Amino acid sequence: MIAHKREPVLSVRGLSKMYGKGCPSCQTLTGPEFNNNVCPVCSSILALHDISFDLYEGEILGIVGESGSGKSSLVQCLYFDQDATSGEVYLAHYNEGKDNVLNIPASKKRYLRNHLMGMVYQNPVLGLKLNISSGGNIAEKLLAADLYIYEEIRERGKKLLEKTEIPMYYMDEIPKKLSGGMQQRVQIAKALANNPPLLLLDEVTTGLDVSVQARVLDLIKALQQELQISMIVVSHDLGVIRLLTNRTLVLKNGRLVEVGLTDQIMEDPQHAYSQLLVHSML
Amino acid sequence: MLKVENLSKEFTMHIRGGKKIVTLSDISFQVRKGEFLGITGPSGIGKSSLLKCIYRTYLPSGGNIWYLSGEGEMVNLATVDDHKILELRRSEIGYVAQFLHVIPRVSALEVVSSALITQGVEPKAREERAKELFRRLGIPASLWEMYPSSFSGGEKQRLNIIRGLISKPRLLLLDEPTASLDPVSKREVISLIQELKKEGTTMIGVFHDYETLMKLADTQLDINLKKCKEVCV
Amino acid sequence: MNNLLAKTKGTFQYNFAFIDEGSKREIRRKILKAIAIPGHQVPFASRELPIARGWGTGGLQITMSIIGPDDVLKVIDQGCDGSVNAVSLRNLLVKTTGVRTTFDSREATIIQTRHRIPEIPLKEGQILVYQVPLPEPLRRVEPRETETRRMHGESEYSPLWVSLYEDIVKWQAVSIGASYPCRVNEHYIMAPSPIPKYDINKLNMAENLNLFGAGREKRIYAVPPYTKVEPLQFSDKPFTIEDFSGLSCRRCGARNTFLDEIYDEETGEKYYVCSDTGNCDLLRQKNQEELRDEHDCA
Numbered sequence: 001m002i003a004h005k006r007e008p009v010l011s012v013r014g015l016s017k018m019y020g021k022g023c024p025s026c027q028t029l030t031g032p033e034f035n036n037n038v039c040p041v042c043s044s045i046l047a048l049h050d051i052s053f054d055l056y057e058g059e060i061l062g063i064v065g066e067s068g069s070g071k072s073s074l075v076q077c078l079y080f081d082q083d084a085t086s087g088e089v090y091l092a093h094y095n096e097g098k099d100n101v102l103n104i105p106a107s108k109k110r111y112l113r114n115h116l117m118g119m120v121y122q123n124p125v126l127g128l129k130l131n132i133s134s135g136g137n138i139a140e141k142l143l144a145a146d147l148y149i150y151e152e153i154r155e156r157g158k159k160l161l162e163k164t165e166i167p168m169y170y171m172d173e174i175p176k177k178l179s180g181g182m183q184q185r186v187q188i189a190k191a192l193a194n195n196p197p198l199l200l201l202d203e204v205t206t207g208l209d210v211s212v213q214a215r216v217l218d219l220i221k222a223l224q225q226e227l228q229i230s231m232i233v234v235s236h237d238l239g240v241i242r243l244l245t246n247r248t249l250v251l252k253n254g255r256l257v258e259v260g261l262t263d264q265i266m267e268d269p270q271h272a273y274s275q276l277l278v279h280s281m282l
Numbered sequence: 283m284l285k286v287e288n289l290s291k292e293f294t295m296h297i298r299g300g301k302k303i304v305t306l307s308d309i310s311f312q313v314r315k316g317e318f319l320g321i322t323g324p325s326g327i328g329k330s331s332l333l334k335c336i337y338r339t340y341l342p343s344g345g346n347i348w349y350l351s352g353e354g355e356m357v358n359l360a361t362v363d364d365h366k367i368l369e370l371r372r373s374e375i376g377y378v379a380q381f382l383h384v385i386p387r388v389s390a391l392e393v394v395s396s397a398l399i400t401q402g403v404e405p406k407a408r409e410e411r412a413k414e415l416f417r418r419l420g421i422p423a424s425l426w427e428m429y430p431s432s433f434s435g436g437e438k439q440r441l442n443i444i445r446g447l448i449s450k451p452r453l454l455l456l457d458e459p460t461a462s463l464d465p466v467s468k469r470e471v472i473s474l475i476q477e478l479k480k481e482g483t484t485m486i487g488v489f490h491d492y493e494t495l496m497k498l499a500d501t502q503l504d505i506n507l508k509k510c511k512e513v514c515v
Numbered sequence: 516m517n518n519l520l521a522k523t524k525g526t527f528q529y530n531f532a533f534i535d536e537g538s539k540r541e542i543r544r545k546i547l548k549a550i551a552i553p554g555h556q557v558p559f560a561s562r563e564l565p566i567a568r569g570w571g572t573g574g575l576q577i578t579m580s581i582i583g584p585d586d587v588l589k590v591i592d593q594g595c596d597g598s599v600n601a602v603s604l605r606n607l608l609v610k611t612t613g614v615r616t617t618f619d620s621r622e623a624t625i626i627q628t629r630h631r632i633p634e635i636p637l638k639e640g641q642i643l644v645y646q647v648p649l650p651e652p653l654r655r656v657e658p659r660e661t662e663t664r665r666m667h668g669e670s671e672y673s674p675l676w677v678s679l680y681e682d683i684v685k686w687q688a689v690s691i692g693a694s695y696p697c698r699v700n701e702h703y704i705m706a707p708s709p710i711p712k713y714d715i716n717k718l719n720m721a722e723n724l725n726l727f728g729a730g731r732e733k734r735i736y737a738v739p740p741y742t743k744v745e746p747l748q749f750s751d752k753p754f755t756i757e758d759f760s761g762l763s764c765r766r767c768g769a770r771n772t773f774l775d776e777i778y779d780e781e782t783g784e785k786y787y788v789c790s791d792t793g794n795c796d797l798l799r800q801k802n803q804e805e806l807r808d809e810h811d812c813a
Binding site: 129132143148153 | 665668669670671672673674676677680681683684685748749750751752
């Protein structure tokens, strides 16, 4: 293997997430071959099993798979919304990538969430506080990163909303009053508030109507080009994956069945499931 | 600069009961730096597949594709990891597909100039360079800010070529670049490619018409059912 | 123990300071823990008292647990020694301990207070015991106790800061009047019981020990002597205290004290008096002495 000069921004090794106690047959009786991620012996759910991948700087990684394949669990484990059962995750921007961030104390995890990562959820309720103004939502992220200058918070908030194409008069409105597409924009602005090197997008356009979806996707693409931020894009929509990503992971029943360049996955999928997925595209 | 050894590609159609389709088998050839290799052969023989294997849109089933990178690194494009491929695509390997995969809602100017972003070219310079090429290939200024999805086939094709050429890659893969072009644009495209070649770009092109091939290629590779011959033009 | 019991006049059937010694010891342990971790809310087993929860039982339990026969006690309610609650609590403590009481904050060793810090700065050796209704500063942004505990643990105070931000957006100023959240010893954020903003700065590097007791919420916390206490503020929107400029106390004429606004029952006229009655009396006395001196001279 040829040595690379660039180090990955994010390295994931053997990440697993299990709901339930688990038993010796969990790993052997679940997976794509059985089309199942629930252990038939102990009824534990293997949401994710032994996932490993690297994300390089400026790269956009897509994660595709059907409902229940573990896509969202994966990003939620990375964002510490859920505790991974086992595995290792290294972030180049945290202690030079020496520490497995799954094992660091909760306060450090909070630091990571606020300084090194941004997350945009499918459901704005998870990413935003709907009873706090859009500006306040962004302020929260800035305040969490110890910025205590009111005027600067306002200024940065304005710039972020401008960048995400939200009219200024919405800044002091609560997101409850905004449309779904607008809420996603506010979420994106919030996620980007501290210029994180890594942005996680979990089905951000699912549930939006097509024209709104297109504008949100354009925004993400433009921001990526401008900021050269590394991203993980979770979507069941291959169109979204094809539009945004360089590389793609295909998940099925909590297992990683294929990983490759996005155009390779689209044109020459290797695994039976990836082929089915690609050929199911409308 | 590029050495292909015993390259083969077969598709296993899992959803068709594991049916196998062999597209390429045991292809070997090499391309020297600054050379233009023309690939010929009947339709469906796998000419495009060969280019796609080199670009890694297809994952080769066997063989090696040795590429000497700009940094003097010997890379096997058939097996090296995706990150390296992405890096090479960004900086030195270009690909002009047969059809333009239109990116929705991005203007022609952006489609073309965005190819230069990763090379760190200033926005102003990016636009200038794109406009220059638009003018040469006769794409009217009225179309520059339009979305390519509304373009005619020929216009799309020219846009596609501009997009591939603008970043002046070290290795350029051309899949039928002049098909469906009118004679005037065809001439312009050919002279553009010739210019790029003078600047030292190594190229591999798939051609249907012999005339263009003769004008551009230094070496010809004829893929036929089972053999491949390398012929000097 | 016996001589303690002997000192309690009349109500000798109760233990000294009402609460049994085992319970007092438990509360004192919690107080020690609270002092060791400034601003951290320590849960304790709040005892039943002959007054209802919410009427100062937290402060009362602390006072009962630390008081000894030689202490000098002062009890105030909103700065006033004479209000019904202050009087009742004082009576209970005196009946069960027999300690000496005072209205002069300089003399007292233990001051139990509701909503005020005395005007005259307290000294080393004095203990100020606060009655706290709502000990959790994060409650206004997070209703769940499990969450607020986690937030304290992880120092996740941004939601509280956001509420200040939102206040400034809406009202151009932070709208919290009393119990203004403070950062103690650069770590925990604390609700300084509902003392006015005017009193917040007195907590910072105070020489006395401050003990906070919330009986209903079952929490004890503390600000030990010489501890940094900073109100939350944006660096460009500084914390401001109540403004009494141009006003003075009708009783003592003081122009630099915390004033209560009062309406004359008969005339409906608005006037101001010192909230700290002990201090007000001292000032009045001083004024009269000065007057007398002048008179004598003349």
